[in-house]
Amino acid sequence: QGNYSVLDPLGMPELYINCEATLDQNVVVDVDTCGRGSMTRTFTVTTPGLSGSCQQEITLVHVSDFVVEFPKDSTFYCGTLPLETGEPIIHNADIERIQVSYTQQQFNTVPDACYKIQRTWKVINTCVTGAEADQEVMELPENQLGLPFPDCDLDGDGDCDGKTYRDSWTASQMPGFAQATQQYGPDTDPDLNPWDGVLTHLQIYKVIDEVEPFFVNGCSVPEYVIPFPDCEATVTLPTPEIEECSNYDLLTQIKIDGVWKDxxxxxxxxxxxxxDVKYTAYDNCNHVSHCNTTLTVINPPPVAKCKSSLTVELILQTCSVTVFASDLDDGSTDNCLNPLFFSFTPQVGDISLTFEECDIGSEPVNLYVIDKYGQVDVCSSTITIQQPSGGVCDCFASVQGIVKTETGAPIRFAEVAVESSSGNNQTHVTDGTGNYYFDLQPGDAVTLTASKDINPANGVTTFDLVLIAKHILNVNFLDSPYKIIAADANGSGTVTTFDLVELRKLILNITTELPVPSWRMIPESFVFPDPTNPWASPIDTAIYIPSVSQNYTGQNFIGVKIGDVNNSADPLNLSGHGTDDRSATDTLVLTAKQTLLPGNRIRVDVYPESKEILTIQYGLTYDTTSFRIDSLVPIFYAGDTGFGYNEQVPGQVKTSWFSESAYPVLYNENVPLYRLYFTRKGGISLNQAVLTLEPSLMVIEVSNGQGDFLALQLLTEFASNATAFLELDTPNPNPFGNQARISGRMPGAGDVLLYIYDTRGRVTALKKTFSGDGEFQFTVDAGDTPSPGKYFFSIRTEYGNENGVLIRQ
Structure with missing residues (x-):
């Protein structure tokens, strides 16, 4: 580059002159890329009037002194990628022409690894290899040259290892600059240098693979859209990216027509x-990974194209006309040249609309174009209906519907009323089909309501009471909003024990009406926002149509029979009590034990069988010409009001009882349900039964805890005449809190024993007293009954025994 000072160490001319002179230098360089060649230095001396020159020839030789540190042998564990196997590091190669390559061989059966790679590295300096790059000298690594440290540290890394070599160096020959022009030795080719220019090294690395092949980004397959005009797809599945440090095989499968294709x-x-698409990757170490996905093949939906409008006339004979959806098509197309289906709704079958006289005018419609795969496109049009040529069709609008129960049974005797904006108000009472129909003026705004208020007891039984009680106690909720509304007997918008009181009075005929109408009518279209609480929002009571412009059908009402929560009411009112079909699986026998008392009085104790009972209702009758009822004393039913008689309706005794806990109760055959006292009016037979079971008085209903219904049978037993007998008063108070009194009388003096025991028959208290005049009284404290609940008691005397029930609150 014109800086000749670097050549000064090679000498400068010595001048012997006694005058001023200038010395110039020119260099001609002839050197190849390996640093071989020559340089000619020409020096020129100039003095005033004289000049002279001389030349210096410099010969450059190549010294192949490059050193290579090859990568070490290693063991790798899969999971760390990529595998850093290393590359040769080359030193002193500023003017060398270096080429690096390798060949390798993999061994898959290795005792201590998954596989092994033998990699043979080859580094060539083409400046000294000659015509053929063959290895003529088997170089030794720096730790085998026999040199002391640090002379053996050829790469200057601070050690002498077995993977660092210098060109053509062995333990016996180490050619350097002094041998640069030596033709032979240690190499054997006839070039003018001692180096073969080739270094080789065998590197071994092993891979321990304990990791399954990993699908880096999963294996999702893009959707494939079938191109026009094809109807089917030709798909090549993509190859997912897999991370695996060893070689692996990939099996790609797709399920077509139920068969896996590879x-x-x-x-x-x-x-x-x-x-379904499945990818399975197998590596060389017997690890397998699966990736499942799907391929979605999509056929583009059709393109709907409608006529902007269509005008048709009514047919005079029928005052109607049918328009087909295909009449509106204006060249709809599909990607696949398969037939298209035309419909007025997204459903394939709605292919036509029928218009009548009330439809005269224009009506917007949608045309749905559907391909063979169910894909839909839609466009809009207008259909204009005109009067028929040569005639006129007059329009009369109508509204019709059905009044029915929640289960779909038609309701008879429902009164449907319509209020019209034109004053055309009408009413209609439904027949056995539940249907109603009104002809109205087109354009009228109308409000429809429905009502029914007859036979409040229809379908209301004691079994309804227990179902309502279970709902109140959160034992078993009523399963529809209509049943919950039916349970609201007092119209409070809630379901409480007050509703049970109202319904029980109705069942026992204490009252013949409920505080609310016997039926509640709700539009079928009304949707309860919260079906578990029907009163969460106001309940619709009417159907409103702002403008009657056509024949309106399906304007239905759902009728709810108040008190009937098991849908047993007779909606046709053909029977008095309901239509509940119950097949008895067992029979409960009641025994009326009659005892003739002094003064023409009769005591009747009604004993049950020992069975578990959940509900019971029945009616008894007696002959009012022969007997007058004096009193009814509850014993097993102590504290309950689910039975009795009405002096305004003589001759009847009704029972409606259910377990208020919503669980069955075990009847005690030794304790009467209740005791009745009658006075005889005439000289009747002593063996004449006072009470008769009468199914027509009220529905006989007995159920147990398993959901089974039982038949009911009443037997009568006649006891001996009692000229002197043990008489027991009703415990007072009963139920009781802290104390109760049990009193009575017997024909004479004597000991009186009081036993109190729980429902399992375990004695909780025993008391004894002596009565000199026959009158006796016991005080029962709370301590005599360990906890609140029902307890039985027994009075035992030499004149007889009496049993009863105590209720501890």
Whole structure:
């Protein structure tokens, strides 16, 4: 580059002159890329009037002194990628022409690894290899040259190892600059240098693979859209990216027509749909990974094209006309040249509309164009209906519907009323079909209501009470909003024990009406926002149509029979009590034990069988010409009001009882349900039964805890005449809190024993007293009954025994 000072160490001319002179230098360089060649230095001396010159020839030789540190042998564990196997590091190679290559061989059966790679590195300096780059000298690594440290540290890394070499160096020959022009030795080719220019080294690395092949980004397959005009797809599945430090094989499968097909494809003839795709990767170390996905083949939806409008006339004979959806098509197309279906709704079958006289005018419609795969496109049009040529069709609008129960049974005797904005108000009472129909003026705004208020007891039984009680106690909720509304007997918008009181009075005929109408009518279209709380928002009571412009059908009402929560009411009112079909699986026998008392009085104790009972209702009758009822004393039913008689309706005794805990109660055959006292009016037979079971008085209903219904039978037993007998008063108070009194009388003096025991028969208290005049009284404290609940008691005397029930609150 014109800086000749670097050549000064090679000498400068010595001048012997006694005058001023200038010395100039020119260098001609002839050197190749390996640093071989020559340089000619020409020096020129100039003095006033004289000049002279001389030349210096410099010969440059190449010294192949490059050193290579090859990568070490290593063991790798899969999971750390990429595998850093290393590359040769080359030193002193500023003017060398270096080429680096390697060959390798993999061994898959290795005792201590998954596989092994033997990699043979080859580094060539083409400046000294000659015509053929063959290895003529087997160099030794720096730790085998026999040199002391640090002379053996050829790469200057601070050690002498077995993977660092210098060109053509062995333990016996180490050619350097002094041998640069030596033709032979240690190499054997006839070039003018001692180096062969080739270094080789065997590197071994092993891979321990304990990791399954990993699908880096999963294996999702893009959707395939069938191009025009094809109807089927030809798909080649993509190859997912897999991370694996050893070689692996990939099995690609797709499920077509229920059969797994191997290979990425191409797969031909795929119709639109979703196909299962499975990728399985196997590595050399017997590890397997699976990745499952799907391929979705999509057929583009059709393109709907409608006529902007269509005008048709009514047919005079019928005053109607049918328009087909295909009449509106104006060249709709599909990607696949398959037939298209035309419909007025997204459903394929709605292919036509029928218009009548009340439809005269223009009406916007949608045309749905559907392909064979169910894909839909829609466009809009207008259909204009005109009067028929040569005639006129007059329009009369109508509204019709059905009044029915929640289960779909028609309701008879429902009164449907319509209020019209034109004053055309009408009413209609439904027949056995539940249907109603009104002719109205077109354009009228109308409000429809429905009502029914007859036979409040229809379908109301004691079993309804227990179902309502279970709902109140959160034991078993009523399963529809209509049943919950039916349970609201007092119209409070809630379901409470007050509703049970109202319904029980109705069942026992204490009252014949409820505080609310016997039926509540709700538009079928009304949707309860919260079905578990029907009163969460106001309940619609009417159907409103702002403008009657056509024949309105399906304007239905759902009728709810108040008190009937098991849908047993007779909606046709053909029977008095309901239509509940119950097949008895067992029989409960009641025994009326009659005892003739002094003064023409009769005591009747009604004993049950020992069975578990959940509900019971029945009616008894007696002959009012022969007997007068004096009193009814509850014993097993102590504290309950679910039975009795009405002096305004003589001759009847009714029972409606259910377990208020909503669980069955075990009847005690030794304790009467209740005791009745009658006075005889005439000289009747002593063996004449006072009470008769009468199914027509009220529905007989007995159920147990398993959901079974039982038949009921009443037997009568006649006891001996009692000229002197043990008489027991009703415990007072009963139920009790802290104390109760049990009193009575017997014909004479004597000991009186009081036993109190729980429902399991365990004695909780025993008391004894002596009565000199026959009158006796016991005080029962709370301590005599360990906890609140029902307890039985027994009075035992030499004149007889009496049993009863105590209720501890």
């Amino acid at each position: 290979g990425p494809g191409p797969h031909f003839g795929l119709e639109p749909g979703v196909y």
